Amino acid sequence: MATKYVYFFGNGDADGDESMRAELGGKGANLAQMAKKPLSLPVPPGFTITTDVCQEFYKLGRKYPAGLAKEVDVYLAKLEAAMGKKLGDEKDPLLVSVRSGAAISMPGMMDTILNLGLNDKAVLGLAAKTGNERFAWDAYRRFIQMYGDVAMGVDHDKFEAIIDEVKAIRGIKDDPELNVDELKLIVEKYKKMYKKEKGEDFPQDAKVQMWGAIGAVFGSWMNPRAIKYRKLNNIKEGALKGTAVSVMAMVFGNKGNTSGTGVCFSRDPSTGENVFMGEYLMNAQGEDVVAGIRTPQKLSQLEKENPKVYDQLCKIRARLEKHYHDMQDMEFTVEEGKLYMLQCRNGKRTGAAAVKMAVDMVAEKLITKEQALLRVEPEQLNQLLLPQLDKEAVKKATEIAAGLNASPGAGCGQIVFTADEAEAWAKEGKKVLLVRKETSPDDIAGMAVAQGILTSTGGRTSHAAVVARGMGTPCVCGCADVTFKDANTIVVKGKSYKKGDFLTIDGATGKVYEGQVAVKPATISGDLETFLGWADEVRAKSSRTTASGQKVKGFDVFANGDTPKNAEDAFRFGAKGIGLCRTEHMFFDEPKLTAFQKMIVSEDTEARKANLAKILPYQQKDFYEIIKAMKGYPVTIRLLDPPLNEFIQAESKDQLKALAEKLDIKPAVLAAKVAALDEHNPMLGHRGCRLAITYPEIYEMQVEAIARATAKLDKEGVAHEVQIMIPNVVSYREVEQIRGQAEAVIANVNKECGTNLKFAIGSMVEFPRTALIADKVAQFADFFSFGTNDLSQTTFGFSRDDYGKFIESYLDQRILEDDPFATLDPDGPGALMEIAEAKGRSVKKNLHLGICGEHGGDPASIALCYKLGLNYVSCSPFRVPLARLAGAQAVIKAKK
Structure with missing residues (x-):
């Protein structure tokens, strides 16, 4: 049987569903599910090309598998029949969007192209058919710009320069103010520039356009920002097949003031409150909202402007949450008063929001406690432990501006204006605050190292806000008081701030302060205390049988600590x-x-x-x-x-002389001792x-x-x-x-x-030999504690002091899947730990086992420790909440 590469969705006729997420990607799977019963939501029809094609695309040297073109033709014909229009028709053209979508959401990292199917003749037909000439030419100029940039690699800024030049002639600020003649002029200028850049005319054949867009989306799976995103989010190369491509009939939010587009969340992704929130723009397309180019209106305003559509959205919000049992991130378009749903997915959220939603949904009987514990990524808990601005310090601080509170936490640093500057300064050990008009997916690396992000435009659903929330980075968006004077200076209410000056943002309130404002440590209380209490219950009641046949009950979390302050912190964060x-x-x-x-x-x-x-x-x-x-x-x-040599440091003659005087011995005698200890x-x-x-x-x-x-x-x-x-x-x-x-x-x-x-x-077990003779050691040891830093070092033959010179090459080339000093390797140190467990407990059945290396705070390593039958993990005090949750998740997953 031939492999099926394409699946249809829309009009209640979907031959895929959410169970096919690995093949259809999150977007394609959810579109299919929304289109069919029981949801039957208003989804424009379309089809999805599977992730299997993406995988084959790269295996075949960026070529498509045999039979794909014919299969796409079949489903394109089905789409055309559903819409009563044909792609490329000169009188009534079918226009489509071509969108990416992997099994794991990667917001903004891959490419999308809208309004595909327009050409010099089709634009005239669209204008005549709709009776809206301005809309048709606006759609055409958008398509040329997106296709030229995304599919053909024409510099985005060259398109922006043309549109800015035309707007400047008439002295207008926003794109919707452009009239028909100006849009026609922009199109002509775009095409001339395109021909100059590419040496050929802009493609007029809609099928050529479609395959160019499909190739661009598959190609974006391996673009630098997508690779960086997967690396930052620990998504292993090979863990996913790639991206799917969804080709969907266009619906238009830019048909005038009865049309619009927006993004909404069934709950607040920043705080987790059970409130319907989102943003929209009238007379706009979706990219206008998420790109942050225009600052949108709050969704609550839509209730006043169009209560009928708002009421529809509220009902859809409730149905989707009930169906998916999770907070939904939704994209919608209103075309001349009619609502369409373009996407839904489990929404990205802050750590605080993730915990609150999990606790609330248990109370609402939407999910169980165990499901709630699996809803929160352990690393997200670090966000709840981020320092907050000290209230007393805030009273004395100078507030200079306020924007939208897009992602909570206190962010303070020296301001920089590009992602490259952020990376470079961070490598020098500086703490930076990334300040931009708006961020783009290409800024991902700079955003990852910034203490906080401040943008002058965009809303809570813009790229900066969504990515910052996913990273747990404080973010303030849409701060209109921030204007850019030049490449090295911003002006806030008349006062200039240069690159390198300090600013502080409060992502919880949206306020911006001059200079550095003091912070205070976070505490565990409220929803987090309840949530981690559930994790403790799960671990305490856990029971498993090890490979050696020993039954082990419970799984504790301890802390590494050398001072009373460490002990207090350990207690504060729940260590036992x-x-x-x-x-x-x-x-x-x-x-x-x-x-x-x-x-x-x-x-x-x-x-x-x-x-x-x-x-x-x-x-x-x-x-x-x-x-x-x-x-x-x-x-x-x-x-x-x-x-002992660590306590006797004398690298210069002056240091040697000073130390000799302190210890009341002759410098020559000390020098000999230092040499002997080296x-x-x-x-x-x-x-x-x-x-x-x-x-x-x-x-x-x-x-x-x-x-x-x-x-x-x-x-x-x-x-x-x-x-x-x-x-x-x-x-x-x-x-x-x-x-x-x-x-x-x-x-x-x-x-x-x-x-x-x-x-x-x-005894500590830090070397292979110790693990191999564990039965002999256990005769004289009451417990084993695995020192996995040294165990990894001696198993791999890697020096912890020097391996940084080559480990990135090993990871990039996938010689190793993980940094062995970050995540415990199951085939090396893990295998030795399994031997030590079996041999040790063969002598002492109840031999207590734990881990105290840095791996004790890593979720994947914690899961391995649970599997191997350890009684506890020990980690730094500030990793204790993470370990409490990761341990519970290991218990729950082991049951499945």
Whole structure:
């Protein structure tokens, strides 16, 4: 059976539906669904060429598969019959739009062409048929511009220069003010410029136009902005077949004041409120709204101007939400009073809106709690934790302008006026605010690095607003008080601001402030607290059987933290304990640093012990405060991990001399010590438990500090659960020996303090050998904590310090699918973790397993950890909310 490449939609006659999203793309699938029962909405007829063709298009070197042309002819004839018009007819031409649409929405990233089918003769027929000469010539000039730019690569600015020149002659500002003669003049100028640029006349054959547009849309799948968007949104190349192409009969919003076009949302995509919102323009086409060239009117105004159409939209809004069980982003056109639906899709939304909608829809019994948890991308929660403008600072700030609150959050930076400038400045470490008249899809890279986006035109449905919301970037649109003086200067209410000046925007209110305004951290409350509470319930009740046959219940989220402040943050964001307390960070404060440095340069054990004794009370205080802050939740303390050379830095003679004076030794002696400590690859050198084997007194001091701090809390009646973790293990004998030494120290503290403290003592699993001998290590370890940073480093043979020189090439060429230090590789470190789980639990059935590397805050890595049977993940405090949700999603998806 031959492959079917084309599907029809419209007039209640659709041979595809929403179940075919992978083949028809989101746009094509939803158009087909809207057209057929039970929805039966007013959708102009058309057909969709599948994503399979896009895939074949690239496999065949940008050529179409055999049989496609004949199949398109069949469906074009069906479209013509449905409309009672023919493409290219000189007297009553069928005009079509050619639109892109992948299975995953990529707003504005790929190409669209409107009004296709017009030529020098058809424009006259259209004018005569409609009795609207101005409309016909406006449609023709739009088509030449879009086709020339999108399909043929003629510079967009050259078209804009022509139209600006004609408008300037009569002193008019907006396109709708152009009269028929001026539109005819623009068309002639367009065609002349086109011929000069392309060396041929603008195509007059409508079929040639259609195939040119189809090729352009398929070609846009691999344009730089689409590739960048997929990369920014972690959409893997190959995860999608490509874009589909929908060829749809045109309906016209530019037929005068009884016509218009708009974009609307069934709920507010910025706040999540259950209010119908959107924007529209009268006498306009859809691109005018989303491009941000004109600032549209609010949808509420349509209720006053055309209550009949507004009422229709309200009913459609309710039907689509009920059908899709999600917030809908809809495009519509009104042609001489008649409403048509051109698109619906699950709308992009801010993190705050996503959470509110999820919670509200559960209350409305539209979705279940588990469905709600799957509605929010874990990374979106970061948006809710963005700093907000400090209210007291705002009272003192100078407000200079206000626009539309398009995407919430506080954005402050040095203003730049192009995406290229934003990228370049950001690479230098500067925080930038991108200020534009309007943004275009080509600005995607600059928008991605900006602290915020400010535009002088456009509304909440413009490109800038939609993309900013998807990225979680603060955005203020349609700020008319901002005018552009030149390439390096804007003027706001008479005052000039140059490139590099600081401005602050509040995406929640739409206000713009001069200079830098202080911000304050976010807190978890309200809907987010409810939402994450559901995630905690799902994880707590979870149960799975590992590959080794062990049944594991629950899946906790801990935080990495080294200070009481970290502990407080961890609590604030919902962590159930500290999974990694790095003790090395505590040695960099004075006077601990000097005492530790003196210990390092000591020549004998007694001298080392004497200097360590000076550090003991400070370490004890550090541990006391952290354990107390966690209020009885588990605290896992890792003993000293880095090599000693990190604490003795003397790169110049002056530094060496100053350090020698500080430590009261001769510079030559210090120089010899520094040279002796130097290592070519300190990540694999004399560090972690290797230090304790060489200098056992270091770990003995740390264990004593832990025990004394815990004993003090014990006597104060403060709850505590403390675990001690040994890093860099490669032999079970290391754990056996260090554990014995630690238990002897703990016994002495118990005897001295009159306590009966017991500590779980476990091993980190950071190297392949440790995983492979996990059954032997487990004999002496109460738990395993996977240090996946080092495990990835030693499995791949990549140095974390140097891999940045080549990793982008590996990812771009798809040698690797993911950065192994960002997402845990299931075939390398993941496979070793599976071995360690099986071997470890073969010795101790209830061996507790966790992860404390940076992967603990990555959703894909969290899902792998759940699958492997880990009891918890530990991540930075500010990633805890994300991990709470990602863990719940892993549980839910594992059930399916």
